[in-house]
Each structure stands twice: as structure tokens, then as C-alpha cells.
Amino acid sequence: xxxxFLMPLVAAALVSSAxxxxxxxxxxxxxxxxxxxxxxxxxxxxxxQGIVPKALGVKIAQGLTQVIADxxxxxxxxxxxxxxxxxxxxxYVGPDATRMHSGRSRQDILPATTRIMLRDRxxxxxxxMNAARATMLVMATKHAATILPGYTNGVQAQPTTxxxxxxxxxxAFDRDADRMQQAYARLNQNPLGVAVYxxxxxxxxxxxxxxxxxxxxxxDNGYDAAQVSTMDVSAxxxxxxxxCALTVGSLVQDVHTQYHQVKPWLLIEEGAQTHxxxxxxQKRNPTILNNLRLTAxxxxxxxxxxxxxxxxxxxxxxxxxxxxTQRTLEEAITMFGRLQTLFDSLVxxxxxxQDEVNAEFSTTTELADVLQREADVPFRVGHHFxxxxxxxxxxxxxxPADLAFGDVVRIWGAAGNQFDLPPGMPFPLSEQRFRxxxxxxxxxxxxxxxxxxxxxxxxxxxxxARKKLATDQAWVKAARARLADAQAKLDGAFTALxxxx
Numbered sequence: 342x343x344x345x346f347l348m349p350l351v352a353a354a355l356v357s358s359a360x361x362x363x364x365x366x367x368x369x370x371x372x373x374x375x376x377x378x379x380x381x382x383x384x385x386x387x388x389x390q391g392i393v394p395k396a397l398g399v400k401i402a403q404g405l406t407q408v409i410a411d412x413x414x415x416x417x418x419x420x421x422x423x424x425x426x427x428x429x430x431x432x433y434v435g436p437d438a439t440r441m442h443s444g445r446s447r448q449d450i451l452p453a454t455t456r457i458m459l460r461d462r463x464x465x466x467x468x469x470m471n472a473a474r475a476t477m478l479v480m481a482t483k484h485a486a487t488i489l490p491g492y493t494n495g496v497q498a499q500p501t502t503x504x505x506x507x508x509x510x511x512x513a514f515d516r517d518a519d520r521m522q523q524a525y526a527r528l529n530q531n532p533l534g535v536a537v538y539x540x541x542x543x544x545x546x547x548x549x550x551x552x553x554x555x556x557x558x559x560x561d562n563g564y565d566a567a568q569v570s571t572m573d574v575s576a577x578x579x580x581x582x583x584x585c586a587l588t589v590g591s592l593v594q595d596v597h598t599q600y601h602q603v604k605p606w607l608l609i610e611e612g613a614q615t616h617x618x619x620x621x622x623q624k625r626n627p628t629i630l631n632n633l634r635l636t637a638x639x640x641x642x643x644x645x646x647x648x649x650x651x652x653x654x655x656x657x658x659x660x661x662x663x664x665x666t667q668r669t670l671e672e673a674i675t676m677f678g679r680l681q682t683l684f685d686s687l688v689x690x691x692x693x694x695q696d697e698v699n700a701e702f703s704t705t706t707e708l709a710d711v712l713q714r715e716a717d718v719p720f721r722v723g724h725h726f727x728x729x730x731x732x733x734x735x736x737x738x739x740x741p742a743d744l745a746f747g748d749v750v751r752i753w754g755a756a757g758n759q760f761d762l763p764p765g766m767p768f769p770l771s772e773q774r775f776r777x778x779x780x781x782x783x784x785x786x787x788x789x790x791x792x793x794x795x796x797x798x799x800x801x802x803x804x805x806a807r808k809k810l811a812t813d814q815a816w817v818k819a820a821r822a823r824l825a826d827a828q829a830k831l832d833g834a835f836t837a838l839x840x841x842x
Contacts, residue, residue, distance in 0.1 A: 369461055369667075372421025375454045377409050379533060380426075381835040382553040384441050388838060390544050393440045395838075401441050402839035404433035421454070423447050444545035446536045451662055452571040453533040457554070459578055460529050460824075462670035467521050467817045469677035470585065474514050474810050476684040478803065481507035485799050488781050489606065489694035490703060499706060500698045500781040503689060504803065505794035511806045513588045517581070518813040524577050525820065531556035532570065535563035553834065555827030568656040575666040576651060579644035582673035586640035589680055593634045596683075600627050606693035614686045629683050636676040643669040698781045702731040702741055707784040708775070716769035719760075726756040741779045746772045 370378075384405060388398035408429045412419045420426045424447065430438045485504030490497045531551035534540070540563050547559050560566035599607045609615050609627050618624035647669065651661035698704075708730070709723035729752050734744055753768040770778070777783045788795040792802070 369458070371419060372454055372458075373412055373419035373426070375457050376421055376423065376426060376450065377405065377412075378457070378554065378831065379450060379453055380405055380430075380441065382550050382831055383445060383533075385553060385831070385834045385838055386546050386549050387441060387443055387543075389549065390546050392443050392543050392545075397437055397440065398838055399841045400434050401430070401438050402835060404430050404438055405441075405835075406839055407433050423450055444534060444536055444541040444543035446567070448537045448567045448657075449533050449535045452567055453531065453554070455571055455575065455662065455666075456528055456530070456532065456556075458664075458667050459575070459670065460525065462667060462674065463521065463525055463528060463578060464817055464820060466582070466585075466670050466674050466677070467518065467813070469674045469681075470514060470517060470521075471810060471814050471817065473677045473681040473684065474511060474806075476681045477507055477511060477514075478806055478810065480684050480687060481511065481806075482803055484689055484691070485803065486796060487689060487691045487694060488698055488785065489691075490698045490701065497697075497701045497703045499703050500784060501794040502785065502799060503694070504799045508799065508802045508806060510588065510592055511802075514585075515806065515809050515813075517585050517588070518809070520581055520584070522813075522816055524581055526557065528574055528578065529555070529557045530570075531559045532566035535560075535566045538564040538567040553827060553831040555824040557823075564656075572651050572656075572661045575647065575661060578666050579647045579669050582669045583641050583644035585673055586637040586644075586676060589676055590634060590637040590641070592680075593630055593637065593683075597627065597630050597634065600630065604693060606690045606697060608688040608690065609683075610686045610688050612686075614682065629679060629686065633676065633679040633683060636672060636679060640669060640673045640676055643672060695781070699742065700740055702734060704741065704779050704781055704784045705731055707787060708778045710787075711774070711778040712769065715774075718769065722756065722760045725759065726753055729756055742776070746775065749775060 381402075384393075384398060384401050387393040388395050393401070408426070411417055411429070420429070423442070427439060427442070430441075481504040484507075485502060487503040488500055489503050489506065491499050491501045491506070531547060531554060533550050533554070534545040534547035551557075551559050560570050596607060599605045600609070609625070609629060611625060614627075614629040615625045616628050618626065643665065647661065647665040650665065654660045705727040708727045709720055712718035712723035712726070713720045730744065730749060733739075733748065733752055734741065750768045754765075757763075757766050768775075785794050786796075788798070790798075792798060
């Protein structure tokens with residue numbers, strides 16, 4: 342007997358990169374690249390604020406331009422630590438170049454770098470998740486009416502449809518999208534300009550820095566900006582990725598459990614996403630499932646590593662200020678790319694799924710409900726009778742459709758005696774109505790509750806899921822547009838300064 346839990350996807354991706362990862366326009370900026378953006382913004386700001394004379398600002402901007410060009414050369418050093426970077430700038434401009442660093446410290450540069458690195462990955466994670474969601478909704482639409490068994494406690498429970506099942510996971514990803522957007526609002530806040538944490542006597546314009554660097558605002562308190570927030574903001578990003586991985590891992594386990602069966606109703610299309618055994622010719626190993634499960638587990642593991650490293654240290658320590666969270670998000674991006682590939686490769690066998698339902702007694706809840714609704718039989722009486730029908734059928738090796746109606750009537754009489762029903766009370770359903778009540782189609786069609794598997798509700802939820810996805814995709818697009826606009830402003834202001842304009 343199949344002991345799945347109503348899984349939806351089985352398809353796959355070998356060791357290949359996730360589809361989303363393959364479409365990235367360019368690699369992530371390294372710490373040297375991000376530091377240069379911070380230096381450009383700081384140079385523009387200190388000149389605008391009168392902290393540095395414009396003539397010197399021009400020289401600093403020109404020197405920065407040269408250092409950036411040098412770093413882009415093949416094999417060149419690209420230091421991300423300001424103390425290692427500064428000598429390169431001094432070599433072009435002289436000691437006066439260090440005036441660009443007025444009101445700053447590595448203590449506020451590092452959290453600013455971290456936030457920029459994380460926001461890029463956060464938006465990419467949202468894009469990767471949205472791509473997987475879109476593919477999943479295509480599958481849910483295609484199989485909105487495909488009947489399959491559902492499982493609780495590892496035992497077949499009630500029939501549902503594949504579309505209904507997939508929409509359950511879509512709901513989890515909808516919430517993940519909300520969490521990511523809310524967390525992004527906390528992530529995309531500027532810590533730069535607070536120096537170590539107490540700011541400085543220079544008139545540093547943090548609002549201008551935030552504007553040039555694409556931050557939506559400033560972390561208000563300097564101590565929070567440089568020492569405290571870097572911990573919880575990173576922890577939140579790790580937690581978000583981990584929550585996503587829990588959902589993905591659960592879904593993959595459903596698929597893998599189904600894939601274990603001799604006659605599964607979910608398969609992976611043979612090819613790049615499966616591999617054979619080196620010894621056993623019949624094997625079609627589910628490579629994508631193996632890789633996807635491992636990736637999801639790695640995300641959860643990385644998130645826990647960060648938590649342990651950040652735990653029980655005083656503010657100002659470097660333990661939690663490294664690249665741990667970047668790795669977590671990158672792995673989560675790969676995870677969703679592989680999830681998308683899984684959906685693309687999934688092969689569903691509706692006839693096999695229907696047969697799995699028909700082989701069990703998972704519709705007997707509806708039989709008890711029909712007895713209550715149509716014959717005024719107390720639910721517990723109907724439940725007991727239905728349970729006795731199941732016991733009899735299983736003992737005889739019968740499917741529900743194979744039950745003789747005479748045996749059903751006899752079982753009803755015995756059940757009635759146990760509950761002191763009037764002697765000889767006839768079975769209140771006709772044979773036709775009894776068999777309709779035991780059919781998966783009849784049970785699903787009879788569902789009336791909000792969020793059920795009946796066609797009207799699945800269609801409503803599909804439409805809502807599509808609208809939610811479109812809204813989330815638009816949100817990411819708008820966030821990227823704001824960053825692009827800020828980058829254009831920074832590049833324009835810095836170029837004008839370097840040109841002496």
C-alpha cells in the first residue's frame with residue numbers, strides 16, 4: 342500500500358545549476374566592489390557637506406576611479422577591508438585622500454557592506470521563489486481535477502486533487518513572500534555614517550548616504566546601526582531561508598516517499614534528472630530529489646551555524662559579521678531553482694493515482710456524513726457503521742466497489758444494535774446512493790467548505806494565487822527599479838565630481 346502523503350512533485354534537476362541561477366546577469370559584487378560604492382557615496386557626501394574642499398574631492402574621486410580600474414584588471418588585488426584599501430588610494434592622491442573617511446569606521450562600513458550584499462541576494466531569492474511558484478501553479482492548473490490520495494500520520498486519509506494539494510504549498514510560499522518583503526524593509530536601512538557607533542563631530546549627512554546607496558532609510562540609533570542590528574537582521578534572513586527550506590523539504594519528502602513505491606503515480610521524466618545504477622539496470626534514481634533535499638537541508642544547517650556563531654557574544658565582536666548569511670541565501674536560491682526544475686520534470690499518472698484512492702476506504706467519512714445529512718443518523722453511529730464496513734472489507738481483501746450490498750445491510754443492523762437503534766431499522770440509503778457516497782468523485786464534489794478540493798474552490802484559489810504571485814513579482818521589480826535609480830544617481834554625482842563639474 343502506498344504510504345505517501347499526497348505529494349505533488351516529482352521531477353528534477355541533476356547536479357546542474359538551478360534555472361534562476363543560470364539567468365543571473367552578472368555575479369554578485371565582492372566586498373571590494375561594495376566598498377567602492379560606499380567610498381563613492383562618502384566622497385560625494387563629504388564634498389557636499391563641506392567636510393572636504395571640492396578641489397580635493399575631485400582628486401579623491403579621480404584616485405578612486407583609478408583604484409577601481411586597477412582592481413578590475415586580471416589577477417589584481419581587490420581588498421574589501423578599508424585598511425587594506427586605503428594605501429592604494431593614498432598612492433594616487435596622497436595622505437589627504439583619507440579625509441574621505443571622515444566620520445566613518447570599519448565598524449559602520451562592515452554592516453553597510455553586509456546589508457548591501459544581503460539585499461541583492463534577498464531580491465534574487467524572491468525572484469527564484471517566484472519562478473518556482475509560477476511553475477507550480479502551471480502544474481496545479483493542469484491537474485486541478487486530478488484525484489489523488491491524501492495522507493495523515495503516514496496513512497491514507499481522504500481523497501483530494503493534485504491542484505488542491507499544490508495550492509496548499511502555494512499558500513506557504515505566499516506567506517514566505519510576505520515575510521521576505523517585510524524583512525527587506527528592515528534589511529534595507531543604512532548604518533553608514535555612525536562611525537564606531539557614537540557618530541562624530543563631522544556633519545555627516547546619513548540621509549544623503551542612504552539615498553545614494555539605495556537604502557530606504559537609516560538605522561536610527563548609532564549603536565544599533567553598527568553593533569546590534571547586524572546580528573538580528575542577518576538572523577532574520579537566515580530564518581526566512583530556513584522556513585522556506587522546511588516547506589520545500591517537506592514537499593520533497595512527500596515526493597520521495599511516493600517515488601519509493603513499486604507503482605508510483607508521480608514520476609520523474611527519465612533523462613538529465615535521473616540516473617541509473619552502476620550495477621542494477623532497472624534503477625532510475627531520482628537525482629533531482631536527492632540534490633534538492635540536500636540543498637534544503639544545507640540551508641537549514643547554514644542558518645543554524647549562524648545562530649550558534651552569533652549566540653552568546655557581546656556586541657562589537659566579529660563572530661556574526663562575516664559572510665555566513667550570504668551563503669545561506671545563495672544556497673536557498675539554488676534550492677528554489679532546483680524546485681522549479683523538479684516541477685518542470687514531473688510526470689503525473691492520474692489513472693494510477695485514482696486507482697490508489699479506489700483501493701482504500703478513504704471516502705468513508707463522506708458515508709458517515711451522508712447518513713447524517715440525508716437520513717438523520719447521528720454522526721457517531723454513522724462513523725461506527727462505516728468503520729465496521731472498513732474492517733469487514735479489509736478482512737476480505739475487498740475494495741469499496743467490491744462490497745456486496747447485502748453485507749452492507751447486515752453490518753448496518755449489527756451497528757444499530759450496538760447503539761440501541763429501533764430493531765429492524767432498515768438501512769436508509771439505496772445501493773446507488775451508498776456507492777455514490779463511497780466514490781472519490783462524489784466526496785470531492787460534495788465538499789462545501791471554504792478552501793476545499795471542490796472544483797469551484799480550487800478555481801477560486803488558483804486565481805487568488807496567480808494574483809498574489811503577480812503582486813509579489815511586481816514588488817521585486819519595483820524594489821530593483823529603486824536600486825537602479827539610486828545607482829544612477831550615485832554614478833552621476835560621482836562622475837560629475839571626478840570630472841570637476
